[in-house]
Amino acid sequence: MSLHALRGHEGARAALARAYARGVLPSALLFHGPRGVGKQRLALWLAQLLVCELPGEGPCGSCPACKMAASLEHPDVHWYFPLPRPKSVAGDRLVDALEEARLEELAAIREQPRRASHTDEVRGLYVGTVRSIRQKAYKRPVMAPGQVFIIGDADALVPQEASPEAANALLKVLEEPPGNCRFILTTSEAGHLPPTIPSRTVPLHLAPLSEPEVAAFLRDEAGAGAKEADWAAGLSQGSIGRALGFLPEGGEPGPLEKLRRQAFEIVAATDGPRASTGHVLALGFPPAGARTLVELFGFVEEWLRDLAAIASGARETVIHRDALAELDRLAAKGDLVPYRVATAFSQVERARELAVANVNPQLVVGSLVRELRHSLAQLPSAEVPA
Numbered sequence: 557m558s559l560h561a562l563r564g565h566e567g568a569r570a571a572l573a574r575a576y577a578r579g580v581l582p583s584a585l586l587f588h589g590p591r592g593v594g595k596q597r598l599a600l601w602l603a604q605l606l607v608c609e610l611p612g613e614g615p616c617g618s619c620p621a622c623k624m625a626a627s628l629e630h631p632d633v634h635w636y637f638p639l640p641r642p643k644s645v646a647g648d649r650l651v652d653a654l655e656e657a658r659l660e661e662l663a664a665i666r667e668q669p670r671r672a673s674h675t676d677e678v679r680g681l682y683v684g685t686v687r688s689i690r691q692k693a694y695k696r697p698v699m700a701p702g703q704v705f706i707i708g709d710a711d712a713l714v715p716q717e718a719s720p721e722a723a724n725a726l727l728k729v730l731e732e733p734p735g736n737c738r739f740i741l742t743t744s745e746a747g748h749l750p751p752t753i754p755s756r757t758v759p760l761h762l763a764p765l766s767e768p769e770v771a772a773f774l775r776d777e778a779g780a781g782a783k784e785a786d787w788a789a790g791l792s793q794g795s796i797g798r799a800l801g802f803l804p805e806g807g808e809p810g811p812l813e814k815l816r817r818q819a820f821e822i823v824a825a826t827d828g829p830r831a832s833t834g835h836v837l838a839l840g841f842p843p844a845g846a847r848t849l850v851e852l853f854g855f856v857e858e859w860l861r862d863l864a865a866i867a868s869g870a871r872e873t874v875i876h877r878d879a880l881a882e883l884d885r886l887a888a889k890g891d892l893v894p895y896r897v898a899t900a901f902s903q904v905e906r907a908r909e910l911a912v913a914n915v916n917p918q919l920v921v922g923s924l925v926r927e928l929r930h931s932l933a934q935l936p937s938a939e940v941p942a
């Protein structure tokens with residue numbers, strides 16, 4: 557099975573192909589932009605172009621090298637991405653275990669190119685990963701003029717672990733790539749990259765895709781119906797990865813759709829008749845594992861943003877268009893004015909900090925609902941607990 561077709565990014569593709577044809581393509585690139593817009597897919601496209609025997613405005617797609625690259629089997633194209641840390645191994649065994657895990661994941665992607673991107677597992681790029689990249693980089697390419705290394709989600713390079721030696725090893729190969737090695741790093745969290753990486757790579761920003769591009773992907777590659785594809789694309793903010801998270805899985809709402817609904821409950825609870833609504837809602841959360849709340853609070857912020865859009869008469873900018881009627885009702889009831897929403901945003905930000913600090917989720921959610929009731933619902937002060 558081959559990788560799914562690359563969508564969008566025509567401008568970036570043309571610029572990369574032109575630079576390559578003129579011999580001015582930088583040896584270390586950094587693709588940055590929102591999560592799920594296809595940065596690693598574009599990196600794989602570029603890798604295919606770099607090994608293609610008849611390159612033009614893109615990889616020819618039909619030479620043996622192109623075919624091997626498209627099925628993730630080209631011996632000179634190495635795709636790295638964050639992985640769960642292998643348990644109870646260290647040293648050189650760790651390098652081997654990571655490489656084994658990477659090859660297993662590549663095999664899984666080959667089977668199912670629509671890679672699931674939602675996982676609660678902690679994943680990283682470890683010292684062992686860097687060591688493996690370095691070992692390969694100093695070997696000769698097997699059939700292409702040079703090797704290509706893709707390092708996806710490079711912000712996941714684990715800093716606290718990285719001995720200075722390992723960090724320096726990566727910087728050195730980025731700065732002076734051995735042979736004809738090329739490196740393509742990707743990140744959606746450029747601010748979290750080790751500071752030395754941006755200065756050694758040439759950045760290329762990738763913008764969100766258009767809604768029709770996302771919808772076409774969902775129909776053609778993910779088997780979504782036309783209506784479902786349009787709905788998820790409308791919520792996607794130009795990210796295929798995000799859109800996939802809304803699609804139902806095995807008769808259940810998708811993982812992001814679950815979070816989106818849960819976030820709406822938090823915002824809507826501010827409208828409930830009694831302050832206890834928040835406590836009841838909070839009890840639905842597990843008493844531990846607060847870090848998973850961070851994504852939930854992202855959705856709470858989106859709902860607040862939508863409420864603010866409606867309150868300021870900018871209905872056309874609402875993200876969650878399928879909930880316009882409910883948003884209207886909430887906005888009208890709360891008599892929203894901008895400073896109320898601004899206060900609510902800072903309350904969510906504070907809740908996020910508590911979640912990152914691993915405070916009990918029931919406490920975090922309970923106090924967030926209580927605070928939001930205060931800021932959004934214009935309650936008489938007597939009803940607001942101190």
Ligand SMILES: [Zn+2]
Binds near residue numbers: 610615616618620622
């Ligand atoms: Zn080719």
